[in-house]
Amino acid sequence: MIELFPTCVRNSALSMVRQAVVLGGVFSPMLAAAGRANGGFLSYGVFGVVVGVSGLFAFCLPETRGRGICDTMDEQEYKETAACNSVGRV
Known part of the structure; x- marks a missing residue:
């Protein structure tokens, strides 16, 4: 994995994962409390919406x-080299 991607790509991916962990830590207690009040529908609903929206980006x-x-x-x-060379000739 280390040799596959450049350093800037690895750093970007690591920072996005860290941000997701931080946001998950912030919102999960509120989501769990709201899920207890609504019988679990809200927590499963939010999970389903997040998965669905993430899948739409595909x-x-x-x-x-x-x-x-x-x-x-x-x-x-x-x-990429062939594409750059063909653009340079036009």
């Missing part, structure tokens, strides 16, 4: 817009 990914995902980093670099 439609925005390049792989789901007609582009295939590369199997190796070399293949991805080759595609």
